[in-house]
Amino acid sequence: MNEKQRPSGGKRPVRERTDAVGAGLRQLWTELESEAVPDAFLDLLDAIDAERQKDDDKTAPDGSGR
Amino acid sequence: MSDRTDRHAEAAFRADLVSIIPSLRAFARGLSGNRDLADDLAQEALVKAWAARASYTQGTNFKAWMFRILRNHFYTTIKVSRRFTSLDPQIAEQILTTPPNQGGGLLMADLTRGLATLSAEQREALLLVEAGMAWEEIAQMTDVPLGTVKSRITRGRTALRRYMDGPDELVLAEAEAVS
Secondary structure, three states: OOOOOOOOOOOOOHHHHHHHHHHHHHHHHHHHHOOOOOHHHHHHHHHHHHHHHHHHHHHOOOOOOO | OOHHHHHHHHHHHHHHHHHHHHHHHHHHHHHHOOHHHHHHHHHHHHHHHHHOHHHOOOOOOHHHHHHHHHHHHHHHHHHHOOOOOOOOHHHHHHHOOOOOOOOHHHHHHHHHHHHHHOOHHHHHHHHHHHOOOOHHHHHHHHOOOHHHHHHHHHHHHHHHHHHHHOHHHHHHHHHHHHO
């Protein structure tokens, strides 16, 4: 059975274990990046859009500013 | 610049902001180790970026520009507020979704705990590599020499490996390195 609980346990070469760290970091990054974006971020973007719309209205109230 | 050009540039900038959100959140999470703090950091970075959009040159490295804003805010925040207490391994473990194969969950949990043991600078360097940034870009972004970046990455990886190996593997690893 398992001699150790550590996932990278045993006596594999240092290089192989370092590769496992690299692969793990890549996987960690991928998982974090693929999480669903919370609504708060969408609200923030809505606020930005509202600001842009306000600016548009200010610069071209009757279309003459375009 | 005409109004039309301004609006076009703003629309493009807004699209860039949307597309960077997942990476920005990942970077913030990796740096802070805390979901709520990370999302606060990422949102603050977006707000700051929008406010500073005039200073961004279209066509340059948007990811590096955004990450720089976020990390500057992160370091300012932890300097001002000592409520930040490194990466919380328990929280970090909870937020990870684990792959269903080959004990990957164990690896990821160990890796996350290991990240918590690194300095923020080492953690940052490792994360930026995973974000696809070149060492030179990292050096430029973090305002340190290239050699320092290489050192942080190498030492960070070594520390992570040692953490995951456990203390009893340390002697073996060092013996292998010498041989």
